Amino acid sequence: MSRNVIPFPSGPGPHDAAAARWLARRDAGLTPAEQAEFVAWLAADPAHEAAWHAVDAAWRAFDTPRDHGLADGMVLALASRRRQRRQKRTFVLWSAGLAAAACLAVVFLLRPAPTPPPLAVAPTPSHPVSPISSTAPAPVAPPVAQPADPTLALVIKAPRQTLEDGTVVELNGDAEIAVHYMAEKRSVRLIRGEALFTVAKNPARPFIVSTGLADVQAVGTAFAVKLGAQNVDVLVTEGRVAVDRTAPAASAPREFSTLVDAGNLFVMPRSAAPGEKLGRLEPLAPAEVNRRTVWRAPRLELSATPLRDAVTALNRENTVRLRLSDPALAELRLSGVFRADDAEGFARSLQSYGVQAERRGDEIVLSRR
Amino acid sequence: MDDSAEQSRWFAAELQPHEPALRAYLRSQFPDVHDVDDIVQESYVRVLKARQTGPIASAKAYLFTTARNAALSILRRPRIFSEKPVTDFAVQSVPEDKPNAADIVTLRQETAILLDAIDALPDRCREIFILRKLQGVSQKDIAARLGLSEQTVQVQIARGAQKCADYLRRHGVSHP
Structure with a gap:
C-alpha cells in the first residue's frame, strides 16, 4: 500500500498558489506544450519544486480514503455535518418559509441525540407541522424541514x-x-x-x-x-x-x-x-x-427530502422496487429515519399521508388515493 | 521568463519525444515501481536543472540514467510501516481489504484529519473537492454536472488543494 510521506516545509510560501494552480491544471490534463511549461517552471527554482511537492503530497493524501474504501463514509459524514450546520443556520428561516411550504407533508420522527445513531425508530404517524415561532428556544433537533434546500436521502450503514x-x-x-x-x-x-x-x-x-x-x-x-x-x-x-x-x-x-x-x-x-x-x-x-x-440494519435518513430521492435511495438497497405512478408524488417531502432494507415497511408508513401502495410482483406502486 | 521559455522549448525538443520510450523502459526494468509518472517528471526536472549548470551532450542518455537512479532510490527506500511492532489496532470503519495493523491506526487518524480539512473548505470549493477526490469525478465531468465552466472548476480545485495542504501542514500531518 502506498503511504503518503508528506515532506512539508515549515510554513506557507510565496509559491504555494502557483503550485496549486499547476496542480489543478495538471489534474485537468496538460497538453505537451503545457507539460513543457510546467517542467520548466519546476526546474527554474528549488522553491518552486518544494512548493509543488508540498501541495502534491497533500493532494495525494486525499486519495487514501478512496484507496481504502472509506470515501463513501466520508461523503456521508461531510453531508451530515453540513446538514447540521444548515439546520442551525436555517432554523429561523424555516418558520418563515413554512407558509410557502404549507403543502408539504412531513413525517416527523423522534430522533435522539446526533450520535449514537437513532435506530429502531418506527415511523410515528404524525402531526402536520405547526409553525414554530422564531423566538423558540435552542435551535437543535428534531430534524427540521428545510424547504429552501432539498436535502439528501442518506443511507447509513453500520461499519x-x-x-x-x-x-x-x-x-x-x-x-x-x-x-x-x-x-x-x-x-x-x-x-x-x-x-x-x-x-x-x-x-x-x-x-x-x-x-x-x-x-x-x-x-x-x-x-x-x-x-x-x-x-x-x-x-x-x-x-x-x-x-x-x-x-x-x-x-x-x-x-x-x-x-x-x-x-x-x-x-x-x-x-x-x-x-x-x-x-x-x-x-x-x-x-x-x-x-x-x-442497529445492524441500514437506515435511511430523510430531511425534507423529496419522495423521488427517497425512492431512488431505497431502490438502490432493495430488490423490491418502489415506483411512483403519479409525478406529483415525487415532490412530497419527508423527514425521518426509516429502515433502508424494508421497502414495504416504508411504503406502508406512507399510507397515512394519502399515498396508496400496491404490490405488483417485485414492484410496489405508489399512487395518490 | 525568457530563460524559462527557452527551457520549455529545449524540453519539448530534446526530452519530451523520449517519454514513451522512457516509460516503457521504466515499466520493464522496474515493475515494482508504481509511480512512473513521478519518476518521469522528477527526471525531467533534474535534467533541466543540470542543464542550467552546463551543456548536456546526450539529453536522452542523461534522461534515462537519471530516471534509472530515481527508480533505484525508490526501491531502496525502506518500507515505512512494515517493521513497526504491532500490539493491537482499532478497526472502526475499516474496509474489507485488510491493511496491516499499524496502517489502520494511522489511517484512522489520517482520515479524521482529512475529513476536517475538507469540512473547513468554503461551500462551493468543498462540493467540488468532494466530487473530485472522494468520488473520483473528473474536472470536466464536475463542470458538466454543476453547470460551471471548466475554468471555474479548475480554480476551485487549485484553491481547495492549497487550503487543504495548508490545513494538513498546520495540523502536522507528516509521517516519520
Missing part, C-alpha cells in the same frame, strides 16, 4: 469488517474495538460502545472479547457485547458463548464460569463486587433480540 480469520465485526454507532490475533487465540478488546461478532469457527484458536469487566469466549457463534454506563451486556444471537471475569494474567488456560445460549442476554452490573455473582441471565423473545440488534 462492518471481515477480520483475517473470516470473523465479521459490526460496530454500532461510535463503537471501537482493538484486535489482537495471536497463534493460540484471537483476542479482541471492546473499547467503547457495542459490537456484534459473527465468529468463524476454530476450536483450536478461541475467540475472546474482553471488556475489562469480563471476557466472553466463543467458538463458532454470533453475539453482541455492549459497554454501557451501568452494565456490560452480552447478547447471544447464535450458538453459545462462555463468560468470565477478566483474569489478571490471561496466560493460563481457564474455565469460563457462565454459559450463555442463543436468545439470551447476560447482564453484568459494573458495580458487582469481586465475590458477587458476575451477572444475571435474561431470556429474550426473538422479537426482542431483533429489536436490540436492529
Whole structure:
C-alpha cells in the first residue's frame, strides 16, 4: 500500500498558489506544450519544486480514503455535518418559509441525540407541522424541514469488517474495538460502545472479547457485547458463548464460569463486587433480540427530502422496487429515519399521508388515493 | 521568463519525444515501481536543472540514467510501516481489504484529519473537492454536472488543494 510521506516545509510560501494552480491544471490534463511549461517552471527554482511537492503530497493524501474504501463514509459524514450546520443556520428561516411550504407533508420522527445513531425508530404517524415561532428556544433537533434546500436521502450503514480469520465485526454507532490475533487465540478488546461478532469457527484458536469487566469466549457463534454506563451486556444471537471475569494474567488456560445460549442476554452490573455473582441471565423473545440488534440494519435518513430521492435511495438497497405512478408524488417531502432494507415497511408508513401502495410482483406502486 | 521559455522549448525538443520510450523502459526494468509518472517528471526536472549548470551532450542518455537512479532510490527506500511492532489496532470503519495493523491506526487518524480539512473548505470549493477526490469525478465531468465552466472548476480545485495542504501542514500531518 502506498503511504503518503508528506515532506512539508515549515510554513506557507510565496509559491504555494502557483503550485496549486499547476496542480489543478495538471489534474485537468496538460497538453505537451503545457507539460513543457510546467517542467520548466519546476526546474527554474528549488522553491518552486518544494512548493509543488508540498501541495502534491497533500493532494495525494486525499486519495487514501478512496484507496481504502472509506470515501463513501466520508461523503456521508461531510453531508451530515453540513446538514447540521444548515439546520442551525436555517432554523429561523424555516418558520418563515413554512407558509410557502404549507403543502408539504412531513413525517416527523423522534430522533435522539446526533450520535449514537437513532435506530429502531418506527415511523410515528404524525402531526402536520405547526409553525414554530422564531423566538423558540435552542435551535437543535428534531430534524427540521428545510424547504429552501432539498436535502439528501442518506443511507447509513453500520461499519462492518471481515477480520483475517473470516470473523465479521459490526460496530454500532461510535463503537471501537482493538484486535489482537495471536497463534493460540484471537483476542479482541471492546473499547467503547457495542459490537456484534459473527465468529468463524476454530476450536483450536478461541475467540475472546474482553471488556475489562469480563471476557466472553466463543467458538463458532454470533453475539453482541455492549459497554454501557451501568452494565456490560452480552447478547447471544447464535450458538453459545462462555463468560468470565477478566483474569489478571490471561496466560493460563481457564474455565469460563457462565454459559450463555442463543436468545439470551447476560447482564453484568459494573458495580458487582469481586465475590458477587458476575451477572444475571435474561431470556429474550426473538422479537426482542431483533429489536436490540436492529442497529445492524441500514437506515435511511430523510430531511425534507423529496419522495423521488427517497425512492431512488431505497431502490438502490432493495430488490423490491418502489415506483411512483403519479409525478406529483415525487415532490412530497419527508423527514425521518426509516429502515433502508424494508421497502414495504416504508411504503406502508406512507399510507397515512394519502399515498396508496400496491404490490405488483417485485414492484410496489405508489399512487395518490 | 525568457530563460524559462527557452527551457520549455529545449524540453519539448530534446526530452519530451523520449517519454514513451522512457516509460516503457521504466515499466520493464522496474515493475515494482508504481509511480512512473513521478519518476518521469522528477527526471525531467533534474535534467533541466543540470542543464542550467552546463551543456548536456546526450539529453536522452542523461534522461534515462537519471530516471534509472530515481527508480533505484525508490526501491531502496525502506518500507515505512512494515517493521513497526504491532500490539493491537482499532478497526472502526475499516474496509474489507485488510491493511496491516499499524496502517489502520494511522489511517484512522489520517482520515479524521482529512475529513476536517475538507469540512473547513468554503461551500462551493468543498462540493467540488468532494466530487473530485472522494468520488473520483473528473474536472470536466464536475463542470458538466454543476453547470460551471471548466475554468471555474479548475480554480476551485487549485484553491481547495492549497487550503487543504495548508490545513494538513498546520495540523502536522507528516509521517516519520
